[in-house]
Amino acid sequence: MRQILLTLLLLSAASAQAGVKLYVFDCGNLKFDDVSAFGLTNEETSVRELFVPCYLIEHENGRLLWDAGLPTAIAGQGPVVMESGAIMELGRSLPEQLTELDLTAADIEQVAFSHMHFDHVGAANLFSHSTLLIQKTEFEAAFGDELISVFDPTLYSELADSKHKLLEGDHDVFGDGSVTIVSAPGHTVGHQVLLLRLANFGPLLLSGDLYHFEASRRLRRTPDFNFDKTQTLQAMDKVEALVEKTGATFWIEHSKALADTLKLAPAYYD
Ligand SMILES: [Zn+2]
Numbered sequence: 001m002r003q004i005l006l007t008l009l010l011l012s013a014a015s016a017q018a019g020v021k022l023y024v025f026d027c028g029n030l031k032f033d034d035v036s037a038f039g040l041t042n043e044e045t046s047v048r049e050l051f052v053p054c055y056l057i058e059h060e061n062g063r064l065l066w067d068a069g070l071p072t073a074i075a076g077q078g079p080v081v082m083e084s085g086a087i088m089e090l091g092r093s094l095p096e097q098l099t100e101l102d103l104t105a106a107d108i109e110q111v112a113f114s115h116m117h118f119d120h121v122g123a124a125n126l127f128s129h130s131t132l133l134i135q136k137t138e139f140e141a142a143f144g145d146e147l148i149s150v151f152d153p154t155l156y157s158e159l160a161d162s163k164h165k166l167l168e169g170d171h172d173v174f175g176d177g178s179v180t181i182v183s184a185p186g187h188t189v190g191h192q193v194l195l196l197r198l199a200n201f202g203p204l205l206l207s208g209d210l211y212h213f214e215a216s217r218r219l220r221r222t223p224d225f226n227f228d229k230t231q232t233l234q235a236m237d238k239v240e241a242l243v244e245k246t247g248a249t250f251w252i253e254h255s256k257a258l259a260d261t262l263k264l265a266p267a268y269y270d
Helices: 002-017 094-099 136-143 214-219 229-246
Strands: 021-032 049-059 062-068 080-083 086-089 110-112 131-135 164-167 179-183 192-198 202-206 249-251
Touching: 021 094, 049 094, 131 136, 136 164, 179 229, 192 229, 202 229
Parallel strands: 062 110, 110 131, 131 164, 202 249
Antiparallel strands: 021 049, 021 086, 049 062, 080 086, 179 192, 192 202
């Protein structure tokens, strides 16, 4: 009997993961002459370029967009100066890249962003028909009356009245453990990361902006512009323990070195 139960459990776990696909899109890059605002000295890392990804997760019960890259308005414009010593660039907009999968924004039922900074919500306004999965704290900060300098509400204003699920902690997106939003506050008030369980690739953690650089993770550094440093360090502890427990592969979303090794859409991980 125990053996049968165990087999059933294993079978259900396997079927829960089967069919989940992860697509990675190039949603731009950022270049900085000086990285000291990230809590690192310019000697502690030689990295000056950050990759900006978008991700699409396909599950048999629906699609989830995770992070929406740089503002679509700058697509194809070449390097755009943000401020002295800081440049952003986006080659092709996310909707343009989705067409390669025969998809439009309308085909995506749920969206979630690791947080609401400009380099993660650049295409957000295209998803006002989708259900937004967001921490209650982040929602209140992003859509509240008080202006928060690091947020650009024009990039996501269309989502103010969209369907949303206000989260207060972790959230199992499809109810089968294959895609889990994990609350990891500190970079912003409601920052979150995503744990995927892919049948072939194995568990994978998309870490949002928990770290921007490999050196940030190695040296446990937090950017000066984070919402709360202590909370960030606690979130690092929580996520690192989860990675240890699950054996998940850890992706620093902004890592250019990592991005150079990734398969981009229309290829996928499953
Ligand atoms: Zn970022």
